[in-house]
Amino acid sequence: xxxxxxxxxxxxxxxxxxxxxxxxxxxxxxxxxxxxxxxxxxxxxxxxxxxxxxxxxxxxxxxxxxxxxxxxxxxxxxxxxxxxxxxxxxxxxxxxxxxxxxxxxxxxxxxxxxxxxxxxxxxxxxxxxxxxxxxxxxxxxxxxxxxxxxxxxxxxxxxxxxxxxxxxxxxxxxxxxxxxxxxxxxxxxxxxxxxxxxxxxxxxxxxxxxxxxxxxxxxxxxxxxxxxxxxxxxxxxxxxxxxxxxxxxxxxxxxxxxxxxxxxxxxxxxxxxxxxxxxxxxxxxxxxxxxxxxxxxxxxxxxxxxxxxxxxxxxxxxxxxxxxxxxxxxxxxx
Amino acid sequence: xxxxxxxxxxxxxxxxxxxxxxxxxxxxxxxxxxxxxxxxxxxxxxxxxxxxxxxxxxxxxxxxxxxxxxxxxxxxxxxxxxxxxxxxxxxxxxxxxxxxxxxxxxxxxxxxxxxxxxxxxxxxxxxxxxxxxxxxxxxxxxxxxxxxxxxxxxxxxxxxxxxxxxxxxxxxxxxxxxxxxxxxxxxxxxxxxxxxxxxxxxxxxxxxxxxxxxxxxxxxxxxxxxxxxxxxxxxxxxxxxxxxxxxxxxxxxxxxxxxxxxxxxxxxxxxxxxxxxxxxxxxxxxxxxxxxxxxxxxxxxxxxxxxxxxxxxxxxxxxxxxxxxxxxxxxxxxxxxxxxxxxxxxxxxxxxxxxxxxxxxxxxxxxxxxxxxxxxxxxxx
Numbered sequence: 001x002x003x004x005x006x007x008x009x010x011x012x013x014x015x016x017x018x019x020x021x022x023x024x025x026x027x028x029x030x031x032x033x034x035x036x037x038x039x040x041x042x043x044x045x046x047x048x049x050x051x052x053x054x055x056x057x058x059x060x061x062x063x064x065x066x067x068x069x070x071x072x073x074x075x076x077x078x079x080x081x082x083x084x085x086x087x088x089x090x091x092x093x094x095x096x097x098x099x100x101x102x103x104x105x106x107x108x109x110x111x112x113x114x115x116x117x118x119x120x121x122x123x124x125x126x127x128x129x130x131x132x133x134x135x136x137x138x139x140x141x142x143x144x145x146x147x148x149x150x151x152x153x154x155x156x157x158x159x160x161x162x163x164x165x166x167x168x169x170x171x172x173x174x175x176x177x178x179x180x181x182x183x184x185x186x187x188x189x190x191x192x193x194x195x196x197x198x199x200x201x202x203x204x205x206x207x208x209x210x211x212x213x214x215x216x217x218x219x220x221x222x223x224x225x226x227x228x229x230x231x232x233x234x235x236x237x238x239x240x241x242x243x244x245x246x247x248x249x250x251x252x253x254x255x256x257x258x259x260x261x262x263x264x265x266x267x268x269x270x271x272x273x274x275x276x277x278x279x280x281x282x283x284x285x286x287x288x289x290x291x292x293x294x295x296x297x298x299x300x301x302x303x304x305x306x307x308x309x310x311x312x313x314x315x316x317x318x319x320x321x322x323x324x325x326x327x328x329x330x331x332x333x334x
Numbered sequence: 335x336x337x338x339x340x341x342x343x344x345x346x347x348x349x350x351x352x353x354x355x356x357x358x359x360x361x362x363x364x365x366x367x368x369x370x371x372x373x374x375x376x377x378x379x380x381x382x383x384x385x386x387x388x389x390x391x392x393x394x395x396x397x398x399x400x401x402x403x404x405x406x407x408x409x410x411x412x413x414x415x416x417x418x419x420x421x422x423x424x425x426x427x428x429x430x431x432x433x434x435x436x437x438x439x440x441x442x443x444x445x446x447x448x449x450x451x452x453x454x455x456x457x458x459x460x461x462x463x464x465x466x467x468x469x470x471x472x473x474x475x476x477x478x479x480x481x482x483x484x485x486x487x488x489x490x491x492x493x494x495x496x497x498x499x500x501x502x503x504x505x506x507x508x509x510x511x512x513x514x515x516x517x518x519x520x521x522x523x524x525x526x527x528x529x530x531x532x533x534x535x536x537x538x539x540x541x542x543x544x545x546x547x548x549x550x551x552x553x554x555x556x557x558x559x560x561x562x563x564x565x566x567x568x569x570x571x572x573x574x575x576x577x578x579x580x581x582x583x584x585x586x587x588x589x590x591x592x593x594x595x596x597x598x599x600x601x602x603x604x605x606x607x608x609x610x611x612x613x614x615x616x617x618x619x620x621x622x623x624x625x626x627x628x629x630x631x632x633x634x635x636x637x638x639x640x641x642x643x644x645x646x647x648x649x650x651x652x653x654x655x656x657x658x659x660x661x662x663x664x665x666x667x668x669x670x671x672x673x674x675x676x677x678x679x680x681x682x683x684x685x686x687x688x689x690x691x692x693x694x695x696x697x698x699x700x701x702x703x704x705x706x707x708x709x710x711x712x713x714x715x
Contacts, residue, residue, distance in 0.1 A: 235390060236423040238410045240437035240484065246411075250436070254427050 003031045078307035090304050098308035106292050106309060110316065113289040116203070116278075117271035120210035121218075124267050125260065127211070128218035132259075135219075136226035150219050158213065162280050165209055169199040169281065201283035209277035217266035225259025226252070261328050265321060272317055289313055339402055341366050341492050341524045342387055342415075347396035349382050356382045358548045359396075364492065364526060364541075369518055371527045371535040374545035375571070380528045381496060383545070387526065388494050389413045401491050411440075416485035417494045421501060422477050424469040430456070430480050431465040437488040455487040458520055475506050482517060492524040499534060511538050532572050536560065544568050564608050566698050569622050574705035576628070576663045578621045579697040585613055590693065592621055595701065596659035598637055600691060607693040620694045625652070625703070627690035628665035630676065636685035639663060641676045651675060654703070655682070661702040 007028040039047045078098055080090035103110075135146045153161060168175055176199055179185055188194035193204040229252060237247035275290030282288075289309065296306035340363035349357040357379040364370045372380040385391040386398055389410035398406050405413055416437065425433050431452055438448040456462050459479035469477055478498060485493055498514070499507045515538055518525050529535050535542050536556045543553045544567070552564045563569040570577065580594040588604045590613060600621050604613075611619060629636075630653065639655035642662075653665045653676060665684055667675075676682050 230421075230423065232419055232421070232423040233425060235410075236417070236419055236425070237436070237440075239388060239390075239417045240488070241411045241440040242436075243411055246440060250440075251425060251427075 003027060074307045074310065077303050078311050080304045082302060082304055088301065095304065098304045099312065101305050102309040102312050106289060109287055109289045109292045110312070112203075112286065113272050113313070114316065114320070116207050116210060116286075116288060117268050117274075119207050120214060120271050121264050121268045123207070123211040124215050124218035125264065128215055128263065129222055129256075129260070132219045132222040132226055136223050136229075137231070147220075147223065150216050150223075153216065159276065159280075161213065162209055162276055165205075165212065166200065166280055169205055169208075171198055171200065173199075175199060200281065201286070203282070203286050205281040206278050206286050206288070209281045210271045210274060213274075213277065214267040214271055217270075218263035221262040221266065222256060222259040225256045225262075229255050257328060261325070264324065269317055269321070273313060339366075340364055340399075341368075341401060342526065343399040343402075344383070344387075345397040345399060347383070347386060347393045347398060349379070349386060349391060350394040355548050357386075357393075360543075360550050361396075362543055362550060362553045364524060367522050367524055369515070369525045369527065369538060369540045371529060371539035371542045372545060373529055373532060373535040373542050373571075376530055377547075378545040379548040380530075380545050384417075384494050384496055384526065384528050387492070388415055388417050414488075414491045415494055416488050416490040417496060418478075418481045418485050418498050420496045420498075422469075422481040424477055424480055424484070426469055429466050429468060430461065430472070433469065433480055434484045434487050436484065441488070451487050452483075455483040458486070458517060459483045474502050475510060478502065478510060479513075482514075486517070486521055486523065490523065492526055495525060495527045497528055497530070499529070499531075507534075514538065536572070544571065546571070562608065562692070563622070563694065564610070566620060566694055566696055569620075569692075569694055570698065570704040574625055574664065574703065576623045576625065576703050577694075577698040577701060578623065578661070578663075579701050580619060580621055582613055582615050582617045582619055584615060592619060592693070594621065594637075596657055596661065601688075602691050602693050603688070606689065606691060608695060611693055611695040618695075618697050620696065620698055622692045622694060623663075623684075623686055623690060625664045625666040625705075626650075627686050628663070628684045629686055630665055630667050631683045631685055633683055633685075636683040637663070639665075639682055639684050641678050641680050641682060643678055644675060655684075657702075664703040664705055 007024050035050065039050050042050075076092050077090065079092060079095050080098075081093045081095045082090045131150075135143060135150075139146050167173055170176070176197075179188060179194070179199075185194060185197060188199075189197075193199070193202070195202045199205055233251050233255075234247045237251045238244065242250060272288075273290050275288060275294050278286055278288040278291050293306050293309050293313070296302045296309065300306075342364040344360045344362055347357060347360045348355070360379075360383055372383060374380050382391060386393050387400075389405070389408060389412075393406055396406075397404050400413060400415065425436065428436070434452045434455060435448050438451055439445075443451075453462070453465075456465055459482055461476060461479055461483065464472065464476065464480075469480065472480065478501075481498070482493075495514075499510050502510060511534060514525070527535075527539065536559075539556060541553060541555055542559050544551045544559060546567045552559060552568050554562075559568060559572055563572065566577065569575050578594050578600075580592040580600070583591040583593045583599065585591075585604075590602050590604055590607070592600045592602065594600060602621065607613065611617075613619075637657055639657060641653060641655045643654040645652040645654070647666075649669065651667045651669055653667055654662065655665070656662055663684065
């Protein structure tokens with residue numbers, strides 16, 4: 001199995017070519033044949049022992065070809081040098097300078113991505129938890145309808161939904177109109193939601209877009225973990241001298257933390273790498289790292305720096321998720 | 335407050351959901367240190383009554399008194415009673431120790447005192463070495479004892495148990511019945527216990543309230559309820575009985591003669607009657623004969639029975655037969671190798687000692703044995 005995976009990575013990453021590639025294919029083929037052969041000769045016991053690996057095979061091959069192999073080639077690219085502006089095939093040269101460039105030139109973008117994604121995660125949690133709570137415990141016979149409504153926005157494309165927000169937040173749009181009518185611009189300016197009388201192209205608009213677009217990913221896992229809670233546990237807590245608030249704090253909240261944890265990851269990770277909201281709702285002052293990576297890849301065609309930035313983003317997200325998991329107490333959750 | 339005052343008192347309590355009356359008029363008191371059972375088929379209102387004592391439901395009418403104070407409108411967390419829930423409702427995210435410590439901590443008792451109390455109570459239920467386990471790592475019986483400890487650690491005025499043994503299998507249930515009695519003696523707290531299992535109620539309780547369709551039919555000691563049922567429902571629900579309808583033929587001093595439907599006449603002493611039976615000549619009454627009181631014979635005395643079935647039960651033989659008017663009766667005969675066992679199809683007679691039969695008012699819905707009518711038993715459970 002490992003041979004197959006290694007072979008798939010090798011072919012995908014383009015380490016080998018020509019005759020060597022044929023040799024790798026032959027090795028992979030013989031290992032497949034030998035596994036099948038042992039399975040049939042070895043009888044029931046052996047086949048039973050091999051069954052789990054057989055079931056893993058589609059996943060392992062898929063991930064090897066379309067995740068590990070590209071990852072490897074990206075890692076290679078991130079350490080390559082671009083000899084001139086028009087060199088489209090940079091060569092590998094242990095060029096760590098790409099990472100230095102990624103960190104020094106795009107520090108603000110990294111900072112913003114992290115801050116926007118974290119704020120959006122907190123906001124989705126604040127909006128999503130009560131919503132999931134009401135659906136799970138007070139939904140009654142409308143539970144599945146309400147849950148369906150949470151997923152309804154997915155029927156419209158992500159881009160269309162974000163573009164719709166452009167209209168809603170526009171200077172001549174309904175929301176700015178209402179704020180002006182009520183004469184509360186000062187409050188919004190004070191809260192840094194409005195900037196010079198505008199809602200569009202502000203950090204608040206980008207964070208708002210992220211919050212809106214990723215809200216269902218927070219609601220659904222929290223709903224699942226809340227729904228599993230037996231309401232009699234709340235009765236038991238109240239019977240043991242807890243107030244309703246106490247019962248929530250000591251029983252419902254701790255038992256729903258796995259959902260909060262899963263929801264936070266599902267919101268934070270894609271939000272940190274998102275570029276759509278910053279592109280359509282933001283301004284040059286609100287670009288996120290996703291926009292910069294896209295720019296380096298597709299416009300500057302500077303693959304080494306773009307891949308180095310991608311790796312830095314991955315590392316930052318991985319570290320922050322690990323810190324978060326530690327903080328939440330993974331043992332309790334998994 | 336006097337030590338003999340009741341701990342829990344239901345004062346004409348009534349509970350109504352819309353037009354459905356769940357509890358009609360519960361009016362009884364539970365004494366200090368008593369093991370009290372509320373017994374009845376499902377839907378009889380026993381759990382609703384328990385919930386009103388716990389505070390999860392408020393009575394529509396009447397009052398619930400706890401240690402003499404009216405608590406009808408007091409929320410559960412302010413009542414000094416604790417509940418052992420049907421499926422235990424242990425907190426799955428906490429250790430056994432934290433589960434038991436939940437009540438004292440919520441009451442803001444110092445951590446040192448809490449630890450002392452919890453360890454004490456875990457010893458009482460013999461779970462000392464399981465303190466750090468999670469509920470999911472325990473067996474059903476152990477979870478049950480954690481639930482007990484979690485409630486008892488608060489030294490409640492009364493402990494409420496909602497079908498606590500229903501989730502256990504038969505052997506464990508029998509062992510837990512003894513264990514519950516032991517724990518109750520040890521802590522001396524009033525136990526109020528809801529069950530649909532009459533065997534459980536009879537073996538464990540000091541007193542039983544038998545309920546049916548929202549009404550309390552009878553409150554009394556197990557022997558009283560079994561020997562002197564006051565209503566046909568109690569007679570049929572507790573133990574098994576042969577209910578033979580008849581009419582009063584004559585009342586002569588202390589002896590009442592009753593013509594049974596189907597022909598035979600029975601004489602009963604007036605001390606063997608339920609309290610409020612109408613004994614006017616011609617009144618409809620029912621004669622109850624317990625299967626274990628029926629004596630099999632071959633003579634011409636007593637009721638003639640054609641045997642339809644015999645069931646070997648180890649310590650005794652259960653004989654099912656029909657009277658001449660097709661009423662089904664059941665007798666329990668001791669196993670006697672020297673005496674011939676009646677076979678299905680044979681004829682025999684049933685007699686009883688003069689002190690055995692017992693008279694109740696009214697006629698039953700179905701005459702005869704209460705243990706052979708599947709429909710009525712299913713309806714009751």
